[in-house]
Amino acid sequence: MDFDWSVIWQALPELLKGARLTVLIALAGLAGGLVIGAAAGLARAYGNAVLNAIAFIYVELIRGTPIIVQVMFIYFALPILANVRINPLAAAIMAIIINAGAYIAEIVRGSFLSVHRGLREAGLALGLPFWKVLFYIIGPLAFRRMIPALGNQFIVSLKDTSLFIVIGVGELTRQGQEIMAANFRAVEIWSAVAMFYLIMTGALTLILRLTEKRMRIL
């Protein structure tokens, strides 16, 4: 067969539109996931029994079910249960937030707990409240240790957005699918889609490497 570059050229505007949506879902989802994950992770590491239990159940619930079931639930079941209308984009972002949040919670918990307890004691012994010890002393050290694992999670979540094809969000994979359905150029289109993902994950890797380089892991 002939690899027809013009097919890609023609599909480019649509694919770019899809890629933009993919980036939007991933960024918004991961930003939210970081907030939820930090809260749940700290609750697991330092919270009282109630907070710890809530965070534990959340993490287990999400880690124990496939993301595709989660987004189906948000998009199809939640409107029936809660009587609200949810558009596909919002459902997609929400799915990434709660899904990434659960995994990030474990990353946050692990890295905070890995910081030597003597540093916590040293902070407390100066007369600081515990939250300030976490914020000024443990947090900055834990953050450095999180970077490799967070990088992994960012890349996984970015690629997970391709599953939202099932609720009809016009992200990159969905765009590829639609173009392919019209012109039947599977080789060109799926190669181009793959390239787009590689560029996005490559950019993420680069950003993380630079961050890691600037912050020595201590």
Added chain:
Amino acid sequence: MSIVEFRKVTKRFGQVTILDQVDLSIEPGEKVVLIGPSGSGKSTLLRCINALEEINGGDLVVDGISVKSSGRMVRMIRQEAGMVFQQFNLFPQMTALENVAFGPRRVRHEPRQEARKQALEMLAKVGLADRAHHYPSELSGGQQQRVAIARALAVKPKLMLFDEPTSALDPELRHEVLRVMQALAEEGMTMIVVTHEMAFARKVGTRLIFMEGGKIAVDGEPRELLANPQNPRLKEFLQHVA
């Protein structure tokens, strides 16, 4: 008024009693040296004073505040009782200067410039003004421990607690830390020191406490006790450490 007062203090870890109804009063200006075999409760006793360990029975009053009061009051105790750890526990992401300025800045809420100025003074005091911009990983053990002493002093405590400050150091680095501690004692600082440095106890200590099995077994004048120990267990212990 005593600066530290133990009243029948009991501390347990699970089923094990570490401190058994300890009574002890320490007056301002005293330099108390705590010795004893491992597991005798000396470190725990020290860590109860700034509430790093919670007591299970009795009461412990530091500078007029009970360690059993609210979190805010406990933080007041900690600001008055500086602590130096065996493993230094310097904040590795901060330079020596930032470590020392941290207390004035975040605990005493001094402006940044003022905190920095005080930190430099403290570093000069422990002989490390020229190492201000080094990270802990770039300093020797002895230098790290001196920075840790400066960090504790920078909060302007009334009392200093030392938990085996030289045990993690090579022999040739110990004297630089002990010299700083001696200078501090000569300024009149109230000090409670858990250590195995008998020469330090003799030279600097005004009071020697020998602990055994969670109780204070011997309490007296260091020179006298070290020269002529009456308690057979203390005698045996001194033979092992000397």
